[in-house]
Amino acid sequence: MSQKASAKYLKGATGDWEIVIGMEIHAQVTSQAKLFSGASAEYGGAPNDHVSLVDAAMPGMLPVINEECVRQAVRTGLGLEAQINLRSIFDRKNYFYPDLPQGYQISQFKHPIVGEGIVIVDVSPTERISVGIERLHLEQDAGKSMHDLSPAESHVDLNRSGVALMEIVSKPDMRSAEEARAYVSKLRTILRYIGSCDGNMEQGSLRADVNVSVRRPGEKLGTRCEIKNVNSIRFIGQAIEVEARRQIGILEDGGVIAQETRLFDPGKGETRSMRSKEEAHDYRYFPDPDLLPLEFDQAYVDGLKAQLPELPDAKRARFIEQYGLPPYDAGVLVMERASADFFEQTAKGRDAKLAANWVINELFGRLNKEGLDVAQSPVSAAALGAIVDLISSNVISGKIAKDLFEIVWSEGGDPVEIVEARGMKQVTDTSAIEAAVDAVIAANPDKVEQAKAKPTMLGWFVGQVMKQTGGKANPQSVNDLLKRKLDV
């Protein structure tokens, strides 16, 4: 495992450049109620319906912390193998914006609930990096401003106001858009395994602020720009590439990078400055006098640790060990907990590698194409397992199995019965195959001559025999027989 991100330099006009990326991920805590109020944290809702007087910052209202949000933050910290701080403090981060009725966001500044941790990221089948976690803290989400409902006005909905977020800050340990994408994807997987965030980027449950700078290889860090609120993994990759190119262009022309907040416009494929945000960066943090320090004991943490589910890295290692799967396949299967469970049910008591191939290539391929997730699969794990059994026991060929899969996918039913009822069993009876082989050879003397000079012609013969047998001949037997009879 390569510990350090490998060199992936960008070529500029004057030489190589290295991109340095760090990320702040805002992950919405999965909870019924908000961080400091009893209003619903559910996505959507009629405007200002999920709002209490606390969320609207009415005078005299006091925040009371939701214990579930604390629990989820600690569990997430444990999943990031991070230090859990038994004492943390909530601060006020002061700024004015219409969707922030308090005039400050309750956040954690100096003393976050979770400290340093680590995420192991598979960038490709052959490359693994570790990305350091700087911290994780709890904070409130803001409301939502809509700017397109009227030409001269903005509309404000406070339903999001006060919803619990975990801000997860990475160290600047990523060196390419690819690594950054893989990091977010892995973090999302971990959060979903733990169940502390649903990871839904479309609904904004997971949002990324991406810090990008460039430098000459080996030199000290350059000035960074922060790209705000990138809301898909694909856009994160694109935003990094265009931002790095922009910075390299400026530096190579002899300019300097201004540290600033920028927005990525996926339509135009560019980032642009959010000038309005610049002078707002004086947040005047101070401890929130409405809240006591957040304290719990080690026994509480140990109790949560004991109940954590098997996490993706451990599951991946177990799949490699227990089922003999290639690391890449194991990695694909553990991306989602539901997929891993589906695979284990399919593989139970069977050829696990074959089962993995069918789950990954046929099932996942098809689910992706149809935009379904594994829970919506029309083919159950039991049915896919039955198909695997039929292949293992040579009742059907791999090719017929694909047809069978198609039938089960679109019509449902028991694979064993379908094979029986529709006569899909492969012909393993050598004499029947031999008859078909002989017939093809007899009908094509010219091709037989050609095949003697050009052994690759064999494929044509295999095709003809398969056609004659309705695809049911065992391909291996056909091959063997043809080789012998054609003497190639």
Add this chain to the structure above:
Amino acid sequence: MSVDPSVVRRIAHLSRIAVDDSEVSRLNGEINAILSFVETLSSVNVEGVEPIASVLPMQMKKRPDVVTDGGIADDILVNAPAREDHYFVVPKVIE
């Protein structure tokens, strides 16, 4: 510690308080008077003392994760200077 007129203007702006130029000098004097009053605290030796975030000798109360509030959009909006349906309406805040 003391502040100068530019800091006074900046604080006023960050607090969204309109301060007339004619007032800056008076406010500057008042703020500096308060600061020098508070300055007395720096005479206390706090060597090795952790800053405290709270003086209350108790644990923070926590709330169970249950929805007990909301559904009061009319109350939430009752003081809104402008509204449309159940939205607050404010001057456009994006360029």
